[in-house]
Every structure is written in structure tokens, then in C-alpha cells.
Amino acid sequence: MNQTKRKDAKASKPLSRIQEANRKAILDAALDVFATSGFRGATIDAIAARTGMSKPNLLYYFKSKQQIYQQVLEQTLEDWLAPFEAIDPEGDPVEELRRYITAKLEMSSKRPEASKLFANEILHGAPVVGSFLETTLKDLVTEKTKVIRHWVGEGKLAPIDPYHLIFMIWATTQHYADFDIQIRAVAGSQAGRPGFSEQAAQAVLTIILNGIKPR
Structure with a gap:
């Protein structure tokens, strides 16, 4: 004993x-x-x-390798969800979402490996993080969809579906990491020039935020 x-x-x-x-x-x-x-x-x-x-x-x-892999994924998800959790229900909706989208784009630019790792895990059926997606992530998304619906109800945002807005933000911001090779193939030398990431961020912010501002 x-x-x-x-x-x-x-x-x-x-x-x-x-x-x-x-x-x-x-x-x-x-x-x-x-x-x-x-x-x-x-x-x-x-x-x-x-x-x-x-x-x-x-x-x-x-x-084991499995333990390392799980730790890396958990750390990635913890980093990604921090700015999502920080969305303030009492803040200005457009500014709160601007901060969140900006943070996601910065993560995609600075740590593209994390996005690629997560995408690969999802493509293989999420064997390690599946339960996390169905519990912790689902609960957090449910909480934030209620916040967005409240903003819509108050007329602070255009009538939008909160789930699809969140999915669109995830898909758009992670695209720049997951499909970097495709972007460079299409954009050519422009993709490697200084300021390209900032230009992409401004375009994403303009398109999404203009789409959700109250009419």
C-alpha cells in the first residue's frame, strides 16, 4: 500500500x-x-x-505515440476554442465576431500544421476527438448559437442561421492552412508576397461581416 x-x-x-x-x-x-x-x-x-x-x-x-498524438490534438483544440469562448454576449456583435475571425485567421497563418493535423483527424472519422466533438464542442457551439440568435432578435445582426455562420467561419479561416498548396497554385507569386495574409484577412472580414450586419 x-x-x-x-x-x-x-x-x-x-x-x-x-x-x-x-x-x-x-x-x-x-x-x-x-x-x-x-x-x-x-x-x-x-x-x-x-x-x-x-x-x-x-x-x-x-x-506512446498515441498519447503524444492525443496531447497534441487536445492542445490544438484548447488554443482554437479560447477565442471562441471569449465571444462576449454583452459586446458589440460585429466587433466580437471580427475579433474571433481575426484570431482564427492568425492561427491559420502562424500554425498551419495544427489545422492540417485536425483536418486529417476528422477525415479519418475523428477516432481520438470524436467524443470531444459530441460533448464539449457541441455544448460550446450551442451556447454561442444562443448568443447569436439573441443578437439577431435584437436587430443587431441580419437574420442568419447561427450554425451555418459558425461553420462558414471555420471553413473559411482554416482553408488558408489546409489548402495552402491549392492557393499558391492558383494565386501564383502573389501568394508569396508580403501582405498577402493581411489582404486575405481583410477580404474574409469584409465579406463575412458585411453579410451579417443588420440591413
Whole structure:
């Protein structure tokens, strides 16, 4: 019994600053590997090599590839949902949605690997995050659709379906990460020029926000 308690205490012992930094380095490297190779194609060896760690050292922090993959997905969803949760029911609807769309576009631009990883998970039937989508995400979306409906009812937004507005924001903002190759093929050298991301963000904001402003 005492031995079990000692093991539990050891398992729950807070990580040092160096250990926290190593965990973050592993997850950052894993995001790149999983986004490039998918879950099946990714290996512990590839992730370890990307971090500069030995495989045994990496396995000190995470027991398996599955555990690393799940942690990366959970961190991605946590980052994505933070600005969505921050939508203030008491704020100006257009400005609240402008901030949310801007945040999503910035995430898509700065961390396209996260969007690609999530898209790949969804395309494979969401084996890891399926229950999260059906519970936590569903509940949050339900909460925010009520906020949008309230704004519509007060005449602060045009009559729109909240679910389809949210789906449109997700699809549009993540498109720039998920379909980067297609965008570069179509837009050519323009896609690589400084200011292209800002131009895209302004276009998306103008189109969506002008569509939801009260008539």
C-alpha cells in the first residue's frame, strides 16, 4: 500500500521548468511530424530526432505515440476554442465576431500544421476527438448559437442561421492552412508576397461581416 502511494505521489509530482520545456518541445515537434506524415506514418523515432532527444528520453515524458498524438490534438483544440469562448454576449456583435475571425485567421497563418493535423483527424472519422466533438464542442457551439440568435432578435445582426455562420467561419479561416498548396497554385507569386495574409484577412472580414450586419 505504501509503495503504491509513493508511486502515485511520484507520478503526480509537478514537472520542473526543464521538464516542462522538454514536454513542449516534444509536442511542437510531434505537431510537425503528425501534420506531415499522419498518425500512421509518424514514428517515435522521427519525433525524437526532431527534438534532438533520444527515444528513451522522449518515452520518459510520453508512454506512446498515441498519447503524444492525443496531447497534441487536445492542445490544438484548447488554443482554437479560447477565442471562441471569449465571444462576449454583452459586446458589440460585429466587433466580437471580427475579433474571433481575426484570431482564427492568425492561427491559420502562424500554425498551419495544427489545422492540417485536425483536418486529417476528422477525415479519418475523428477516432481520438470524436467524443470531444459530441460533448464539449457541441455544448460550446450551442451556447454561442444562443448568443447569436439573441443578437439577431435584437436587430443587431441580419437574420442568419447561427450554425451555418459558425461553420462558414471555420471553413473559411482554416482553408488558408489546409489548402495552402491549392492557393499558391492558383494565386501564383502573389501568394508569396508580403501582405498577402493581411489582404486575405481583410477580404474574409469584409465579406463575412458585411453579410451579417443588420440591413
